[in-house]
Amino acid sequence: xxxxxxxxxxxxxxxxxxxxxxxxxxxxxxxxxxxxxxxxxxxxxxxxxxxxxxxxxxxxxxxxxxxxxxxxxxxxxxxxxxxxxxxxxxxxxxxxxxxxxxxxxxxxxxxxxx
Amino acid sequence: xxxxxxxxxxxxxxxxxxxxxxxxxxxxxxxxxxxxxxxxxxxxxxxxxxxxxxxxxxxxxxxxxxxxxxxxxxxxxxxxxxxxxxxxxxxxxxxxxxxxxxxxxxxxxxxxx
Numbered sequence: 001x002x003x004x005x006x007x008x009x010x011x012x013x014x015x016x017x018x019x020x021x022x023x024x025x026x027x028x029x030x031x032x033x034x035x036x037x038x039x040x041x042x043x044x045x046x047x048x049x050x051x052x053x054x055x056x057x058x059x060x061x062x063x064x065x066x067x068x069x070x071x072x073x074x075x076x077x078x079x080x081x082x083x084x085x086x087x088x089x090x091x092x093x094x095x096x097x098x099x100x101x102x103x104x105x106x107x108x109x110x111x112x113x114x
Numbered sequence: 115x116x117x118x119x120x121x122x123x124x125x126x127x128x129x130x131x132x133x134x135x136x137x138x139x140x141x142x143x144x145x146x147x148x149x150x151x152x153x154x155x156x157x158x159x160x161x162x163x164x165x166x167x168x169x170x171x172x173x174x175x176x177x178x179x180x181x182x183x184x185x186x187x188x189x190x191x192x193x194x195x196x197x198x199x200x201x202x203x204x205x206x207x208x209x210x211x212x213x214x215x216x217x218x219x220x221x222x223x224x225x226x227x
Contacts, residue, residue, distance in 0.1 A: 023124075030212060030213060031212075031213060031214055033216075035218075040202070040220050040221070040223075041220060041221065042120075042204055042218035042219050042220045043157075043204070043206070043216075043218045045215035045216065045217070046220070048214070048215055084186070088156065088157070092212035092214070098211065100145065100211075100212040101159060101162060101166065101170075101172065102145075102147055102159075102208065102212070103159060103164070103217055104149070104156050104157040105156055106155065106156035107155075107156045
């Protein structure tokens with residue numbers, strides 16, 4: 001089952017503009033994570049925000065979390081052509097016993113035009 | 115260097131054959147995961163393992179099998195029962211508590227010929 005859903009599916013902006021991607025999820029979480037994937041490569045972790053945090057920064061990245069709305073957003077400021085990639089949110093589901101599934105949303109394809 | 119390694123990078127399979135994808139990590143992680151990614155799509159969970167000798171089915175386990183005999187290794191076998199196996203396969207590992215980030219391999223692209 002898909003826990004997270006990103007919005008928009010695709011986003012195209014000019015270099016220097018800000019890019020905002022949103023993620024909605026369904027169940028209670030301990031944390032929410034954002035990953036980046038360049039075409040044909042593995043995913044790289046960007047930032048993790050815990051359920052008791054509302055906002056977190058890392059360089060040009062800013063993540064917010066609203067647990068009452070079950071949503072998160074990723075803001076990339078002053079975008080660069082090198083930011084072109086797919087971005088995914090991920091959450092951990094606790095399954096039977098203590099097994100933990102790491103599940104991903106469908107992703108946002110970001111294109112930054114030079 | 116600590117990391118997670120998938121091999122091979124590209125794999126071609128004839129219809130009706132089983133193939134095994136390798137995933138090895140030296141990060142001392144208890145949890146390991148296999149995902150399938152189709153073009154332009156997100157990641158779908160095939161199998162995951164929280165500890166040696168134990169694993170659980172994900173959302174699309176049919177036609178796949180795994181083993182976890184060693185902490186470092188989590189091979190995935192794509193069996194002939196998987197009717198549409200052409201896809202990009204990603205392996206990941208993390209701490210088993212789910213409170214930290216996952217690390218991914220570079221993926222294996224499987225094509226049925």
